[in-house]
Amino acid sequence: MARRMISRFSQWSSYVFAVDFDTNSDPIYFALASKYSEGPQVFRNVLADEICYSLHVYSDDKIERAKFYGGLKHKLSKELPSECTILEMYTFQPNVKDSVIKGYFLKDPSKSSATERVLAELIRNDPVYVCSYLCGGEDRQWLQLLWLSTEDGWVEVLKEYCVVPAEKPEHHPSTLNIINYDVFYSFEDAYKVLQQCVDIIPESKAVLELVDQRLESKEKTTFPVIVVEGLDATGKTTLTESLTEALGATLLKSPPQCLSPWRARFDTEPPLIRRAFYALGNYLTAGQIGQEARHAPVIVDRYWHSTAAYAIATAVGGKLANLPQAGSEVYGWPADLLRPSLVLMLSLSSQERMRRLQVRGQDKTMEEEELEANHLFRQKVEEAYQRIEGPACVTVDASPSPDQVLQQVLLLIREKCHL
Numbered sequence: 001m002a003r004r005m006i007s008r009f010s011q012w013s014s015y016v017f018a019v020d021f022d023t024n025s026d027p028i029y030f031a032l033a034s035k036y037s038e039g040p041q042v043f044r045n046v047l048a049d050e051i052c053y054s055l056h057v058y059s060d061d062k063i064e065r066a067k068f069y070g071g072l073k074h075k076l077s078k079e080l081p082s083e084c085t086i087l088e089m090y091t092f093q094p095n096v097k098d099s100v101i102k103g104y105f106l107k108d109p110s111k112s113s114a115t116e117r118v119l120a121e122l123i124r125n126d127p128v129y130v131c132s133y134l135c136g137g138e139d140r141q142w143l144q145l146l147w148l149s150t151e152d153g154w155v156e157v158l159k160e161y162c163v164v165p166a167e168k169p170e171h172h173p174s175t176l177n178i179i180n181y182d183v184f185y186s187f188e189d190a191y192k193v194l195q196q197c198v199d200i201i202p203e204s205k206a207v208l209e210l211v212d213q214r215l216e217s218k219e220k221t222t223f224p225v226i227v228v229e230g231l232d233a234t235g236k237t238t239l240t241e242s243l244t245e246a247l248g249a250t251l252l253k254s255p256p257q258c259l260s261p262w263r264a265r266f267d268t269e270p271p272l273i274r275r276a277f278y279a280l281g282n283y284l285t286a287g288q289i290g291q292e293a294r295h296a297p298v299i300v301d302r303y304w305h306s307t308a309a310y311a312i313a314t315a316v317g318g319k320l321a322n323l324p325q326a327g328s329e330v331y332g333w334p335a336d337l338l339r340p341s342l343v344l345m346l347s348l349s350s351q352e353r354m355r356r357l358q359v360r361g362q363d364k365t366m367e368e369e370e371l372e373a374n375h376l377f378r379q380k381v382e383e384a385y386q387r388i389e390g391p392a393c394v395t396v397d398a399s400p401s402p403d404q405v406l407q408q409v410l411l412l413i414r415e416k417c418h419l
């Protein structure tokens with residue numbers, strides 16, 4: 001183990017580090033050097049006399065890394081002194097896809113030895129690098145000390161680097177690992193993730209068995225396929241039901257009913273696994289669409305736009321501007337997934353959406369709670385919806401009465417699908 005870690009450490013100094021001190025502004029970017037360069041001190045304005053640490057999850061196994069990172073914040077909040085602040089951190093090669101090592105940055109005003117004990121234990125037993133940060137010398141320069149667990153179980157400092165400012169990269173680091181971590185662009189890529197989970201999540205087997213029996217879907221359908229998308233409580237259920245009746249259509253959903261017994265289970269998993277589950281749900285629904293659209297128009301309540309938009313919005317940290325630019329490959333449609341004839345996105349002011357949520361008064365899913373609490377997240381979901389292509393969605397004002405929304409949508413369908 002120690003040898004493998006040392007070979008990784010030889011590249012350590014070529015990485016850039018980003019710490020999200022405040023989600024409304026850019027992260028602080030820093031790099032490592034053997035000597036100080038001229039320029040402002042990265043941490044001077046952010047840290048006072050606190051002791052700081054960073055933790056980076058490094059396992060080569062993608063599933064192990066996702067599982068471990070998912071539980072790490074909880075473990076840290078439980079075990080570290082309560083004064084510690086835990087911030088998100090990225091270690092990455094600027095603008096290089098798939099180069100991110102995710103981690104946490106800790107500010108510890110308690111200066112308690114308990115923190116070191118917790119971290120030393122993590123280094124010994126888990127796939128993490130730990131660094132401590134010191135501010136020293138006459139000009140109060142920041143140093144990064146990289147710790148190592150030795151074969152006999154002690155922890156020692158392996159390397160010492162100077163912390164120097166780094167330029168803001170063109171792409172926010174949280175966007176570099178979206179493909180095949182948060183969004184899957186082929187059936188095979190999503191399937192592989194669940195296959196690798198069979199031992200740790202036994203429910204994966206049942207899901208894979210269902211997916212193995214999925215119906216094939218052809219590129220072209222006889223009847224139009226209309227997808228209705230939008231945030232929670234924008235009126236999708238109300239509209240899809242009335243549309244189905246008005247058009248004599250068949251109503252389908254993604255994820256399909258047959259995945260319901262496992263949905264809650266996969267919702268507790270880290271994004272890699274959770275998003276692979278939803279991606280496979282779309283392929284199951286695509287099989288059903290292919291079948292049903294031979295006989296009648298098909299209305300679908302959520303599909304690929306939801307899978308990609310929620311995943312991208314959750315993965316991308318900080319400001320709206322951190323989303324990948326419109327036209328980025330992350331907004332592309334999977335080549336092997338049936339394309340609908342029309343995608344409608346119901347749009348509603350947050351006040352009206354909240355009012356409808358309250359009137360409905362059901363239990364909220366965790367993500368719905370997040371939508372309420374986090375205006376920024378909601379903006380990111382809507383923006384991602386609008387950037388997805390192949391087909392792009394058509395925005396529909398969902399604020400009028402249910403019947404007015406239905407009439408507006410029927411007109412659109414007649415115009416675009418000649419129904």
Ligand SMILES: Nc1ncnc2c1ncn2[C@@H]1O[C@H](COP(=O)(O)OP(=O)(O)OP(=O)(O)O)[C@@H](O)[C@H]1O
Nearest residue numbers: 231232233234235236237238356360400401402405
């Ligand atoms: N056009 C409308 N005007 C006023 N209220 C509406 C309208 N459409 C739906 N509602 C009401 O808003 C609430 C949410 O609607 P609905 O369940 O159709 O949304 P949804 O998008 O399917 O939600 P979710 O994604 O959370 O299942 C319901 O109480 C519904 O009766």
Ligand SMILES: Nc1ccn([C@H]2C[C@H](O)[C@@H](COP(=O)(O)O)O2)c(=O)n1
Nearest residue numbers: 254255278302303306307310365367
């Ligand atoms: N095709 C789909 C459908 C749903 N999701 C995810 C995105 C949200 O986390 C949640 C919303 O679903 P709802 O609560 O409205 O049933 O499910 C997805 O990723 N792909």
